[in-house]
């Protein structure tokens with residue numbers, strides 16, 4: 001088994017501060033809220049990309065309280081029937097395999113949960129998770145999330161996949177990871193082989209900007225594809241990063257060239273400390289409308305993950321009640337409301 005990444009592949013704090021023009025106090029305060037960590041190669045790429053820099057730059061705005069912040073932006077904390085398992089739907093669950101990432105995206109809704117307190121599942125927790133899946137055979141899909149599941153060792157990931165393989169009702173597995181984007185060095189032949197065994201597995205990456213689509217990223221994507229693993233992408237619409245039709249069309253066109261299927265374009269979630277990344281519903285709809293007019297490739301669904309835990313809904317299908325108030329009528333007649341928190 002290859003050795004896990006050592007600290008040397010991550011940039012020292014002083015280098016991060018210099019490269020991003022951040023003072024040490026800002027770094028320390030942002031880091032206390034949500035860890036700051038940069039793979040060296042991704043920091044090098046940030047020197048030539050304001051989009052990449054913005055996604056990971058520690059910022060004092062992360063310490064401010066915004067009236068639109070939500071303590072549990074997508075009800076991920078509330079909907080855990082057992083620790084480290086999120087269930088919003090009948091047929092699928094999210095498994096929080098780890099709290100660790102190779103890079104901590106400053107916009108991520110996971111920042112709503114205290115990183116210090118989040119913890120990692122123990123073998124006892126995993127036993128509870130697998131018991132729950134066996135006891136609820138209507139659950140057909142397990143989505144490995146985190147943190148980033150590819151921060152796990154190949155051995156640990158293989159163990160999880162083997163356990164899932166032994167639960168007959170689980171028919172497919174999905175891995176959500178940003179490692180192929182900001183830490184492609186993580187992907188080795190053994191990892192791909194681990195993923196290619198067992199239940200049909202899909203990899204959903206998280207490219208947000210064309211600047212992240214480099215030769216090394218393509219190389220590791222092709223490793224998965226060559227092994228028969230379908231690769232998709234979800235992105236987040238982020239102010240100051242990719243909030244223009246041109247940025248979006250360029251991204252999804254390149255990904256289509258790479259045979260990556262378009263999954264979701266997420267409206268940003270309202271986690272404490274990420275207000276400077278938010279766009280309004282109206283702006284998001286305008287951008288998506290322009291994308292639909294100009295793109296020559298299939299586009300992702302533009303979705304909002306509702307704060308009430310109902311899951312993702314198409315943004316365009318919400319009804320605007322007033323300036324900031326929206327509602328969505330679910331197919332079963334339930335109504336969810338949403339207060340716009342973007343600008």
Ligand code: SF4
Pocket residue numbers: 100101102103104105106108109110146147148178206
């Ligand atoms: S988006 Fe993914 S990689 Fe980035 S901080 Fe969130 S969980 Fe980690």
